Amino acid sequence: MTIEAQYGVPTVAMHTDKFDRVARSVAAVNGMSELRQVFVPQPVMGKTQAELRAYVDGRDPLTGRPVMQEVVEGLTAPFDGRGVGTIEYDRSTPRLVEADTEENLHRLFMESRWTDYLPIVLPTEERVAAMLAATRRKPDEVVGRMRPTHFREAWEYTVEKVAVNAVMAGARPEYFPVILALAATGVSARGSTTSSMAAMAVVNGPIRNEIKMNAGTGALAPYNHANATIGRAYGLLSQNLQGGSVPGLTYMGSQGNNYAYNSITFPENEERSPWEPFHVQHGFRPTDSTVSVFSGCRATAYTLGIREKHWREHVRNMLRGMDPHIPPVFVIDPITARQFIDRGGFTKKDALIDWVYENARMPAAEFWDYQLVQNYIYPRATFGEEPWATKLKAAPDEMVQMFKREDIHVVVVGGETNGYWRIVGATYAKTVSVDDWR
């Protein structure tokens, strides 16, 4: 779109047919509804040259017309006048929904795709007002902007809009500062990516205990009201405040992701952790309350404890099972955290992170052949971006590091009923103050 609109070069965009609605929608919200687009069958990935040549020689599966005829016409056929002018479309969102019965409103919310298909609490003015009373911030204050994907336009939202979604999720007013902080990250828990990623939210500081979050047994769900509804609110506010999360339009996750129901929301078990809290690692004081968000959550590896003799091999095996495009977050029960100290000597999280960085390795040829590495890392390497550019020079059988050191993280959570722990593939985005939103 940039080359057409900003550089004045006649352009045709080619897509696979599964992306019909989303491609046209993205063009429209970017003010280019007449953008010439041609479609071929899905998938392109993994097809042979001959198969792809058949796509080129074949017909657009949506129009039935020859693909290359559409391409040539897209570059040469004049517009009928609709696409060449400058027109501004006003869009707005009403504050209220038209009054109706509870039953009808529940149906409307579900049919409008404003829910996660679990029952919601209807956001009456009274309930929203009670939520708003839990912050000193004004209802019309802008909290942030969010979008489901890089290509779409960012939507804006106010404190009141966040409160509406918090009510719908069943959250209590005392949780609202955490939910506002999540909204303030601007990081969507409903990304549109085909990879079906979910978010993860880690709460630190005094707020955890003030609102009775659970960092112990069953912390990662579904055994605590605050953990459950804060995480659900993060998902609902993401899908609604960014302008939707509709399959085929604003959500393209091929398989979906069960983690998305409450965005893996939990507090760190600071009291039982032998290490400094996550937010302190990121420049906050222990007395600050924060929430940290991660994205890209799909993959999980787990095991029980770390064994005295072969723990290094076991952890390496877990790391090798992760896709190298998404870095590892060690989500560790306090029992195993202490084992990492006793058996590995990692008296600080940083020491464990150093070890992970050094030991998560695979042959260079295998690393570069991962599809996601090809899509997202290889182009950066060829562009000269480090450390990838240097890594690209490695011999095929040279063992290269899978992750960047600064992308590896450790969080402690769990009730010490046993030493089970897991590695979650997740990309750390940011840590935001909850206190700023009280």
Added chain:
Amino acid sequence: MSADKIMVLNPMGFPPNVVNKPLAPRLSTLEGKTVYLVDCRFDDSDVFLKQVQAWFGEHMPGVRTVFKPLSSVYLKDDPATWEEIKARGHAAIVGVGH
């Protein structure tokens, strides 16, 4: 559930206005022109675009095609590539949006 009507708030955020952008004038013909095939570097799009390039070679040999991978990932703007195409090309085919 009560049959009384109640008033509730709309949960959607506020979209920005959309400003329609003018599209580039089309070419009268591709004959003698240079068409850039811009590879998004995503999911084997390079293999696909080389088949498009082969099609032009066979069916429209008067069209010069240039296969041009984006400088980095598709998520990053690539002004150097856009400038090159504007300076040296007449049209572009961008693919493949998956």
